[in-house]
Amino acid sequence: MAYEYAPFPYVTPPGLSAPEPRHDVAIVGAGPIGLAMAIDLAQRGIASVVLDDNNVVSVGSRAICWAKRTLEIFDRLGIGERMLDKGVTWKVGRNFFGDRQVYAFDLLPEPGHKYPAFINLQQYYVEQYLVERARDFPDLIDLRFLNKVTDHVDHGDHVSLCVQTPDGSYALEASYYIACDGARSATRQRMGLTFEGQVFDEHFLIVDVEMEQSPFGDHDTPERWFWFAPPFHPGQSALLHKQPDNIYRIDLQLGPETDPKAEATEEKVIPRIKAIVGDTPFRLDWMSVYKFRCAKLERFVHNRVLFVGDSAHVVSPFGARGGNGGIQDVDNLGWKLAAVLRGDATSALIASYDEERRHGSAENILNSSRATNFMTPKSPVEALFRDEVLNLARRHPFARKLINSGRLSQPCSLKGLPLQTPGEAPLAPGAALVDAPLDGPSGPTWLVAQAQGAFTLLGLGAAALPPVEGLRRLGIDQQNADYPCFADRDGLARARYGSDMIYLLRPDGHICAAFTEPDVQAIRDAHQRALGGEP
Numbered sequence: 001m002a003y004e005y006a007p008f009p010y011v012t013p014p015g016l017s018a019p020e021p022r023h024d025v026a027i028v029g030a031g032p033i034g035l036a037m038a039i040d041l042a043q044r045g046i047a048s049v050v051l052d053d054n055n056v057v058s059v060g061s062r063a064i065c066w067a068k069r070t071l072e073i074f075d076r077l078g079i080g081e082r083m084l085d086k087g088v089t090w091k092v093g094r095n096f097f098g099d100r101q102v103y104a105f106d107l108l109p110e111p112g113h114k115y116p117a118f119i120n121l122q123q124y125y126v127e128q129y130l131v132e133r134a135r136d137f138p139d140l141i142d143l144r145f146l147n148k149v150t151d152h153v154d155h156g157d158h159v160s161l162c163v164q165t166p167d168g169s170y171a172l173e174a175s176y177y178i179a180c181d182g183a184r185s186a187t188r189q190r191m192g193l194t195f196e197g198q199v200f201d202e203h204f205l206i207v208d209v210e211m212e213q214s215p216f217g218d219h220d221t222p223e224r225w226f227w228f229a230p231p232f233h234p235g236q237s238a239l240l241h242k243q244p245d246n247i248y249r250i251d252l253q254l255g256p257e258t259d260p261k262a263e264a265t266e267e268k269v270i271p272r273i274k275a276i277v278g279d280t281p282f283r284l285d286w287m288s289v290y291k292f293r294c295a296k297l298e299r300f301v302h303n304r305v306l307f308v309g310d311s312a313h314v315v316s317p318f319g320a321r322g323g324n325g326g327i328q329d330v331d332n333l334g335w336k337l338a339a340v341l342r343g344d345a346t347s348a349l350i351a352s353y354d355e356e357r358r359h360g361s362a363e364n365i366l367n368s369s370r371a372t373n374f375m376t377p378k379s380p381v382e383a384l385f386r387d388e389v390l391n392l393a394r395r396h397p398f399a400r401k402l403i404n405s406g407r408l409s410q411p412c413s414l415k416g417l418p419l420q421t422p423g424e425a426p427l428a429p430g431a432a433l434v435d436a437p438l439d440g441p442s443g444p445t446w447l448v449a450q451a452q453g454a455f456t457l458l459g460l461g462a463a464a465l466p467p468v469e470g471l472r473r474l475g476i477d478q479q480n481a482d483y484p485c486f487a488d489r490d491g492l493a494r495a496r497y498g499s500d501m502i503y504l505l506r507p508d509g510h511i512c513a514a515f516t517e518p519d520v521q522a523i524r525d526a527h528q529r530a531l532g533g534e535p
Contacts, residue, residue, distance in 0.1 A: 002210055002245050002285050003124050007055045008131065010146045015163070015170035023049050023142075024341055026161060026174035028149050028187060031058065032123060033309035033326040034180030035130035039077045040334030042140035043453070046341055049172070050134070050141065051163060053148035057131075060286040061122035061208050064243055065320035068108065069411040069432060070327045071115040072448050072509065078136070079129040080115065087119030088242050093224040095405055097390040099231050103400050107408060112492040113435040114446040118320070118408070120222070120243045151190065152177060152305070159304045176337060177305045185311035191302065197295025198369050200316065201256035202376045204292075205263055207273065208285040209248045215240065215277050226405040228375070228390055232275040237375050237405075239318070240276075247285055250276065251317070253376065260289035292316045294369045296361045301354040308333060313361035315368035318375065318406030325364050328411065329357050335454075335507035339531060349532035352419055360412040367407040374404035414510050421526040425514030426498035433509040436493035438476065438486035445486065447493055450474055452509040455527060459518075460493065461500040466518045470527060471504070506530055 014020055025041060027034045030052035038048045066074070066083065074080040091108045094101055107117035134141045150169070151162040159177040163170055179187035216223065222242040230238050236253035243249055252272060254263060262268065264287055273282060296313035300306065309326030333353045339345040377383040392399035414420055415430030423429055436447045451458055457473045459465040465473040465483060473483035476493050488494050497503065504513040504526050513526035528534070 001059075002247060003122065005056050005059070005124075008143070008145045010055060010166060011144070012167055013144055013147060013163070013165060013170060015172055016165065016167055020170075020172055022158060023047065023172065023174040025049070025176050025178060025337070026051065026159070026172065027178045027180055028052075029180035029182060029311070030054070030127075030131070030143065030145070031180065031182065031309075032063065032126050032130060032323060033330060034178070035127065035134055036074075036077055036327055036330045037178055037180060037308060037334065038141045038143075039130065039134055039137070040330055041338060042134075042137040043077070044334065044338035045140070046338045047140045048142070049174070050143050051147040051149055051161075052145055055145040057124040057127035059124075060288060061124070061243060061247065061249060063123045063126075063323035064120045064241065064249055065324075065408075066119050066121060066126070067320060067324045067408070067410070068113065068115045068117055069509075070324045071119065072433075072435070072452065073327050073331045075115070075449060076453050077130075078133045079126075082129055083121055083126065084115065084119060086125060086244055087121035088222050088244055089116045089119050090222045090224060090242075091117035092221070093226065093405075093408075095390075095393075095403055096225065096227040096230065097387075097394075098229055100394070102390055102393045102403065105400075112437055112490060114437075114449065115435075120241050120249070122243055122247070123323070125244070149181075149186070152187065154302070154304050156303065175304065175341065178333075179305060179307045179311045180309050181311050183310040183314045185307070187305065188297070188307065188311055191305070193297055193302075195293060195295035195314065196298060197293055197314075197365060199293045199295075200291060200372055200376065202291060202372075203254040203256065203258035203260060203263070203289055204317075205252040205254055205269065205272070205287065205289050206317075207250045207252070207269055207287045208243070209250060209273055209277075210246055210283040210285050211248055211277065211280055212246055213280045214242070215248060215280060216242070228386070228405075233272070238276070239405075254289070258289065264289045294365045294372070296358065296365060299354055300357055301350055306333065306337075306350070306353070312357070313365065315364050316372045316406075318368065318371045320406070320408055321364040321368055325361060328360060331508040332357050332360075336532075345531045345533070352417075352532055356414055356417055356419070359414070359417065363412045371404045371406045419506075419512055419530045419532065420510075421504075421513035421529055423514045425501060425503070425511075426496065427503070427511055427514070429511050429513055431511050433505065433511070434496045436496055437489045438493065439489045440484065440486040444489070447476075448509065450484070450486065451505050452507065454507050455530070456505040457523065458497075458503040458505055459501075460488075460497055463500045463502045463516075464518060465502065466520050466523070468520060468523050468527065471523070504530070
């Protein structure tokens with residue numbers, strides 16, 4: 001393969017020779033979600049032990065599409081710019097029916113954002129960067145490779161784990177157990193928990209192909225291309241993305257009766273790729289055949305056991321909602337768990353993780369299921385409807401809204417959920433932060449980079465910010481020696497947030513309250529509510 005895999009070192013854990021002190025957090029799974037979880041907690045001063053039964057990054061590109069909001073979270077975790085430098089940036093998608101383009105769409109038509117709509121970057125790079133970043137916290141992140149959790153017991157106030165290593169087994173205790181062990185979660189299986197949702201019988205072939213010459217033709221800028229019933233793959237669908245290192249991701253629908261073992265062979269795959277790229281030289285880098293579910297757990301929080309990422313919910317790969325949804329789980333849980341462990345909030349705050357991220361995953365599953373049902377009609381009537389929509393969309397914009405080749409990942413709104421104080425504002429409580437370029441004492445910067453990570457009181461224009469315990473303050477187009485102030489470089493911050501407004505921002509970049517007056521008691525009440533308490 002193009003990526004050079006290097007095993008991570010195994011270190012004999014201390015639990016093999018003596019009982020270990022109880023850990024604050026045990027994270028099971030060192031994929032992107034588990035590693036991001038450990039880094040998020042470390043940035044908040046919370047130590048964790050990360051246990052993984054493997055010792056290499058993921059084999060194959062797997063999750064490759066990382067959305068703008070996810071990149072902003074990765075920026076806070078310390079690897080966003082590195083991902084941007086390596087990744088392939090794109091924002092334009094094109095849908096085809098047969099050999100004709102139906103329409104194109106732009107996912108980020110407005111300026112003034114640090115990160116693009118999407119980058120494509122193979123999961124193995126993301127895991128590598130996260131492992132290297134985790135090593136910046138040697139006193140707070142204990143990475144243990146080839147440490148397989150074989151059993152666990154929730155005792156009410158802590159969880160005990162049995163861990164198997166090449167040197168034998170040992171016991172470990174943690175106040176909280178975070179299951180980041182993927183779609184086939186052994187944690188979930190041991191607890192007898194089931195997914196609820198829809199199973200799709202369609203099989204898809206996923207292939208990474210190395211090509212020096214771009215298959216995008218005259219389009220110099222990488223894009224997302226999706227075909228319904230292309231001439232090179234009659235009656236089915238196909239998807240094409242570019243990745244770094246001249247690797248191209250190709251997804252091909254195969255139908256429900258496919259034999260995965262027979263299809264995932266060079267004899268079967270090479271002719272399919274030649275039908276797409278013609279005489280362009282290529283090399284197969286990785287391939288797999290899969291089918292999928294759109295489903296989730298009924299609950300993500302089971303006392304001291306918390307499910308995050310694919311262990312809690314799974315979706316189809318169309319729409320880039322799997323990895324992105326998992327990173328948003330991390331963003332939602334990290335600050336809440338840290339607040340509870342520090343004694344700043346009760347366990348009710350962790351219960352809000354369950355409510356908010358079940359809401360987010362339900363939205364992802366709804367969009368993912370609709371996309372897959374549109375792509376794979378189950379009856380002649382459904383196929384006729386889809387094909388007529390595609391024909392109409394070439395000439396009529398109204399029909400384009402009905403085409404669904406994967407509604408691409410967006411941060412969900414938390415409007416109306418209990419932690420938010422209801423109110424009206426240009427960005428209403430529950431919305432995710434929207435970026436804007438700023439100028440500050442140290443030069444150009446970005447609003448999201450300055451505002452996320454901690455409870456923040458953001459003031460724009462004449463709305464001066466009062467001091468409130470537990471809140472940092474940030475001013476835009478203000479002059480105040482008591483807190484950092486920035487200039488709205490292009491006027492986009494005030495255009496997006498409004499003039500003379502005050503916002504209370506959650507650590508995960510969601511707005512939890514908005515004010516037109518600097519009412520200290522109202523701000524305190526909103527802060528208390530956002531911590532899961534009564535104002």
